[in-house]
Amino acid sequence: MHSLSVAEMASALTEGQCTSEELAQVFLDRIARFDTQLNSLITVDPERALAQARAADARRRQGGCGPLTGIPIIHKDIFLTQDQRTTCGSRMLERFVPHFDATIVARCAAAGLVTLGKSNMDEFAMGSSNETSYFGPVRNPWDTARVPGGSSGGSAAAVAARLAPLATGSDTGGSIRQPAALCGITGLKPTYGRVSRWGMIAFASSLDQAGVFGRDARDCALLLELMAGFDPRDSTSVDRPVPAYSASLEQSLAGLRVGVPAEFFGAGLEPAVGAAVETALAALKDLGATVHPVHLPNLGLSVPTYYTLAPAEASSNLSRFDGVRYGHRCEQPANLEDLYKRSRAEGFGTEVKRRIMIGTYVLSAGYYDAYYLKAQRCRRLITEDFRRAFETVDVLVGPTAPEVAFRLGEKTDDPVKMYLSDINTIAVNLAGLPGLSLPAGFVDGLPVGMQLIGPHFSEGRLLNVAHQFQRETDWHRQLPPAFA
Ligand code: GLN
Numbered sequence: 001m002h003s004l005s006v007a008e009m010a011s012a013l014t015e016g017q018c019t020s021e022e023l024a025q026v027f028l029d030r031i032a033r034f035d036t037q038l039n040s041l042i043t044v045d046p047e048r049a050l051a052q053a054r055a056a057d058a059r060r061r062q063g064g065c066g067p068l069t070g071i072p073i074i075h076k077d078i079f080l081t082q083d084q085r086t087t088c089g090s091r092m093l094e095r096f097v098p099h100f101d102a103t104i105v106a107r108c109a110a111a112g113l114v115t116l117g118k119s120n121m122d123e124f125a126m127g128s129s130n131e132t133s134y135f136g137p138v139r140n141p142w143d144t145a146r147v148p149g150g151s152s153g154g155s156a157a158a159v160a161a162r163l164a165p166l167a168t169g170s171d172t173g174g175s176i177r178q179p180a181a182l183c184g185i186t187g188l189k190p191t192y193g194r195v196s197r198w199g200m201i202a203f204a205s206s207l208d209q210a211g212v213f214g215r216d217a218r219d220c221a222l223l224l225e226l227m228a229g230f231d232p233r234d235s236t237s238v239d240r241p242v243p244a245y246s247a248s249l250e251q252s253l254a255g256l257r258v259g260v261p262a263e264f265f266g267a268g269l270e271p272a273v274g275a276a277v278e279t280a281l282a283a284l285k286d287l288g289a290t291v292h293p294v295h296l297p298n299l300g301l302s303v304p305t306y307y308t309l310a311p312a313e314a315s316s317n318l319s320r321f322d323g324v325r326y327g328h329r330c331e332q333p334a335n336l337e338d339l340y341k342r343s344r345a346e347g348f349g350t351e352v353k354r355r356i357m358i359g360t361y362v363l364s365a366g367y368y369d370a371y372y373l374k375a376q377r378c379r380r381l382i383t384e385d386f387r388r389a390f391e392t393v394d395v396l397v398g399p400t401a402p403e404v405a406f407r408l409g410e411k412t413d414d415p416v417k418m419y420l421s422d423i424n425t426i427a428v429n430l431a432g433l434p435g436l437s438l439p440a441g442f443v444d445g446l447p448v449g450m451q452l453i454g455p456h457f458s459e460g461r462l463l464n465v466a467h468q469f470q471r472e473t474d475w476h477r478q479l480p481p482a483f484a
Contacts, residue, residue: 001026002162006219013070021071024114025051027072030335031110031163038139042077042160052114060294069112074167076155077118079105080199083197088201089121091345092327104227111226119154125203132351141480142446146405149179153443156183159213167213172203173306174425176211177437181449182401186437187213188220191456193238194434198232204313207429216476217466221245248460249467255286257393263299272297274347276441276448277399296385301378302323308362308375316350317360377393383431390455398451400437436462439475
C-alpha cells in the first residue's frame, strides 16, 4: 500500500479496498518502525491523525469527498498548526503552540487530508543539509550517512522513505527542489504569490514560497491544485484562477522548446550528474521537444545576491523573537536588555545568528548602498536574464543540484561551500519563477534531480513536462532499499 501513488491510493479508497483509517495506520506504523533511523519528523500525533482519518471515512460514506480525502500528509514544521506544536526547527519555538492554522494547512484539512505530523527542517529554513535543526540532523534514506538536503529535508526524506505519500515544504532559495533532488522525489516550488504564505513562519519574505512534495508529478499536481489560490490574508498572494493542474498532464510535448543554460553545466558540476541530465534531455527530445542552448549571463551573481538579501530580510523578520512576544525566554533576566540578549543567544543556533549578523550589517547606514542596494540591482539583472531566455524557449532544464547527496558533516565547517549547494536553485527565487525537481537517474546508488524552470504561473506546463517524462522513465518509482 505504501508504495502506491496518491492517485492509486485514492482509487483504493473509492473502491472500498481500504479505509482512510487503515491507510493512516500503515504510515503511522512505518513512521514508528523507520523514523528512528531518519529523524524526519519532529512531531507525530497518531491520535489526531486517526481521528482525522475516521472523519474522512465518514465524509466518504456521505459522498462529500474530493480527490485527496483521506490521504495522509506531513507538514513542514514551518507551517502553523492549531493546537499542535510548531517549532521551525528551533529551540526558540520548542514549546510554541499556535492558535490557528496556516492557510495551506487549513486548505488541506478542508479537503480531507490527514496530517500525520510535522517534519524536521533546518532552523528557520536556513540551510541546505538539515544539519542546522535544533532537533538533530535528518538522514537520507538512500544512505543514512548522507544528508537529505535542506531546508525541507524532513519532508523530502519522509516522502522518499514512504513514511507519507505527500508533504508540504517551503522554498526560499531551493529548499524544496534541492532536497527533492537529493532524496529522489518530485518537488515543486510555485511562482511567488501562487500559494498563500499566511501562517508560514517568515524567513525572507520576498523569496519565501510554499510548495509540495510527492512521488511523481501527478501527486504534486493534485496537492497543488487544492493548496494554491488567492488568500486575502497574504498581501503578496495573487488573485488569479488556479488551473486544474492534474487535467493538463497528458498534453503532448511535441514542439516544446527546451532551453539548456550553459551556466548550469559549468565548473563545480559533478560530471556523472551532468551526464544523467544529458540522458534525460535526450528522453525529452524523444518525446518531441526541441533543445536549444541559452545563456543566463548573470547567474553567477545569484549566490552573493541571495546571501545579501535573504539575511537582510531575515534579520528583520526574526526580530520578533525576543523572549517577550514569542519564543524562548531565558531564566531570571536581570533587566530588559539582559532578557533580550540571553533569550536570543540561547534560542537561536549558529547559522541563524550568522544570518542575523550579516543581515544587520548589510542594512546598516554606510553599508546599505554598497551591499543591500547593489544586491537589489543584481536581482533585477538576474530576473531580466530569465525574461530574455523565455522569449525563445518554453522551459529551462538543468541539474537541480551540482552533486548528489553529500555526507553529514562534510560542509558544516565551511558555510560558503554549503551555500554553493543552491547555485542552480537560488536564481529562480530571486526572479519569483516556478521550479520543479524530478528524479532523473542515479549516481552510485544516489538519486540525481533534474530541474525544470518556467515563466511565472507556468506550474501546469512544468507538471505536464514532468509527467510526460515520468511516463517514459521509472526513476521516480524506485524506493530506497532499506525502507522498501
Ligand atoms: N539553502 C538556502 C539557505 O540556506 C535556501 C534555504 C531555503 O530555501 N529555505 O538559505
